[in-house]
Amino acid sequence: MPAKYSHAKKRPPGSSKKGNGISSNMHIHPKDHRTPNLHVDRSISQAMSAVSQLERTIANILLTRFEQDIARLFSTHLYCVALLHLPTFVMRCITVGGPGWVAANADCDEIKDFFRATIGMDLRQAGERVATKSVLWSYTALRHFALSNNVPICRKRGLHSLRLLPHHEALQAHLDSLHAMPSPAFAKPPHLGPLSDGVRALEDACESKYSKTSVHGDWDPEWRQKIRVGYERVSQTLWRVAREFDVRGYGQVLREKLTTKWCECGCSTDHLSEVCEKTVREDEEESGVRPGKQREWDGRGSGVYGWETEEEEDIWDIDLDFVGVDPEECADRAHGHVPELDMTIGQLMEYRYFQAEREKEQGNDAFKIGDFEHAIERYKMANTIEPEMPHYQLNMAAAYLKLHKWIEAEQACDAALGQHKSVKGHWRRAQARKAQGRIDDAIKDIRAVLRLHPSNKEAQAELAALVPPDTGPASAGSTRVSQKPPSPSPSSSKAASSSNPAASSSSSTAPPPSSTSSKTIPHRPGRLKQKASPFPRTEADDRKLKISCLPLTVDIPAMCDLLAYANSRPKSGKENKGKKTQSSTFTAPNGVQTTTETFSYPSWDRYVVKRVSS
Numbered sequence: 001m002p003a004k005y006s007h008a009k010k011r012p013p014g015s016s017k018k019g020n021g022i023s024s025n026m027h028i029h030p031k032d033h034r035t036p037n038l039h040v041d042r043s044i045s046q047a048m049s050a051v052s053q054l055e056r057t058i059a060n061i062l063l064t065r066f067e068q069d070i071a072r073l074f075s076t077h078l079y080c081v082a083l084l085h086l087p088t089f090v091m092r093c094i095t096v097g098g099p100g101w102v103a104a105n106a107d108c109d110e111i112k113d114f115f116r117a118t119i120g121m122d123l124r125q126a127g128e129r130v131a132t133k134s135v136l137w138s139y140t141a142l143r144h145f146a147l148s149n150n151v152p153i154c155r156k157r158g159l160h161s162l163r164l165l166p167h168h169e170a171l172q173a174h175l176d177s178l179h180a181m182p183s184p185a186f187a188k189p190p191h192l193g194p195l196s197d198g199v200r201a202l203e204d205a206c207e208s209k210y211s212k213t214s215v216h217g218d219w220d221p222e223w224r225q226k227i228r229v230g231y232e233r234v235s236q237t238l239w240r241v242a243r244e245f246d247v248r249g250y251g252q253v254l255r256e257k258l259t260t261k262w263c264e265c266g267c268s269t270d271h272l273s274e275v276c277e278k279t280v281r282e283d284e285e286e287s288g289v290r291p292g293k294q295r296e297w298d299g300r301g302s303g304v305y306g307w308e309t310e311e312e313e314d315i316w317d318i319d320l321d322f323v324g325v326d327p328e329e330c331a332d333r334a335h336g337h338v339p340e341l342d343m344t345i346g347q348l349m350e351y352r353y354f355q356a357e358r359e360k361e362q363g364n365d366a367f368k369i370g371d372f373e374h375a376i377e378r379y380k381m382a383n384t385i386e387p388e389m390p391h392y393q394l395n396m397a398a399a400y401l402k403l404h405k406w407i408e409a410e411q412a413c414d415a416a417l418g419q420h421k422s423v424k425g426h427w428r429r430a431q432a433r434k435a436q437g438r439i440d441d442a443i444k445d446i447r448a449v450l451r452l453h454p455s456n457k458e459a460q461a462e463l464a465a466l467v468p469p470d471t472g473p474a475s476a477g478s479t480r481v482s483q484k485p486p487s488p489s490p491s492s493s494k495a496a497s498s499s500n501p502a503a504s505s506s507s508s509t510a511p512p513p514s515s516t517s518s519k520t521i522p523h524r525p526g527r528l529k530q531k532a533s534p535f536p537r538t539e540a541d542d543r544k545l546k547i548s549c550l551p552l553t554v555d556i557p558a559m560c561d562l563l564a565y566a567n568s569r570p571k572s573g574k575e576n577k578g579k580k581t582q583s584s585t586f587t588a589p590n591g592v593q594t595t596t597e598t599f600s601y602p603s604w605d606r607y608v609v610k611r612v613s614s
Helices: 042-084 086-097 101-105 109-123 126-148 161-180 196-215 223-242 252-259 267-287 292-296 345-368 372-385 391-402 406-417 423-435 439-452 457-466 562-566
Strands: 479-482 518-521 544-549 551-557 594-600 607-612
Touching: 042 086, 042 109, 042 126, 042 161, 042 196, 042 223, 042 252, 042 267, 086 101, 086 196, 086 223, 086 544, 086 607, 101 223, 109 223, 109 544, 126 161, 126 252, 126 267, 161 267, 196 223, 345 372, 345 391, 345 551, 345 594, 372 391, 391 406, 391 423, 406 423, 423 439, 423 457, 439 457
Parallel strands: none
Antiparallel strands: 479 518, 544 607, 551 594
């Protein structure tokens, strides 16, 4: 394992001691530790204020570097996806659609929707996979900063918060430099080089399968150039779709600790130091100490814009194989019977998703029969179990719209859009805002829908209904269209697909049709488009393909006591390098009663590509 990943050490068995149901790593304070008596000594108040500002700075450094680490590490994961999985994806598509199909349709909604579902599934693991590493890296940076300023560090308890107080200004300057960096976003790491290996793997596969038929004229003689262009274009689509996701919406467990649970008296930093110091010293003994400026502020934590190493590994491709459930944690919830719980963190993440999907399906059933209040409760439970999957919030928004609870619907959409800028999120928020009379805000959301899905007819009609007619000469970028009365429930569009009971739009909230027969739709903001294909479009390029994720049938434990644990992580541990995470290997703990259920589980290796009859 490379040195930069050896920070995460596996916790020795039995090292987590319990007492009265409270974890040993939880810091306990008296009730009034945050509120000293200010009338006792004003100097104490001033000192506490200085410590509080220092702790806020440290917490913000940890949080900002955490966001950058998610962006950097997931960008590396996407690079590996493009290198390892996209050749197979292109191969499956051209097998059905022909060698030029991907080049001609790399930006189609079918491909982008598949990418969105799979990227969303991967990102929900960001907390478990990145948080521990990021905190250790950031503590290492703080520690190196202290050493460069001759601040003593205890071998057992690590860095004491108050010793950094004279250097608060320098810490704040570092935080300001982090904030001055571009917002964390997913982008192809430039130092990792081109995707030449992926192109070669794709060409070799096609050569083996189609070379003989191409010689006889049964396959396109230009297939090699077409698949190269297709692979390049679909890789660009992958990065464009990834940039729809907001890194700041993920890793909520650590984010909450740093924003709402971080104690400003100095004890949180002291406790962090005590936990991390041993691991950092072990790493320095194994890998050595970086000298001088390399030690002052370590490049790790500066996201895509720093830490340029070609040896970086894909942490989404390794097993979180350490046991994540302590039977004692569930003793109070198992009604006196505690089976042997040997589920790993990886299995727990799958179990959490399956439980959330079960709640969602119950909500969908309630939605179908019009019991929207019960549907909202099920969707809330699903979101509580799996808070980093935005579609549960979107389902809540749909149910709130049915109940005419516009403010609640908008809030649910805000939460979902904070993770993924989706068509459904903007569409449903537009309906909620329009019902509140906030037409300008609704128009902004409709324009966002059209940026993501320019051919959305419902959004085009809605924009025409909301934008007042231009009484003056039409601008050069405006288009005159025939206006029909808006549909009260646009359920046929991508924005409100009727395939999901919670995906239908709200009841009639559109304004009455205008007496004029036409509206002026201002020119929509342009979006980056791919260049035209260098090859003439063929009949095969117009084939309609359907990319479907294979359903996953698993045995789900019929016990609810693990739900509380599912939200109480991440826990530190060491992963086994080189073991690929298999989404189909979930098994219930021994001795636990199970039920067999089938779920949709988007992944990069469990899908089929089929041709749809025209």
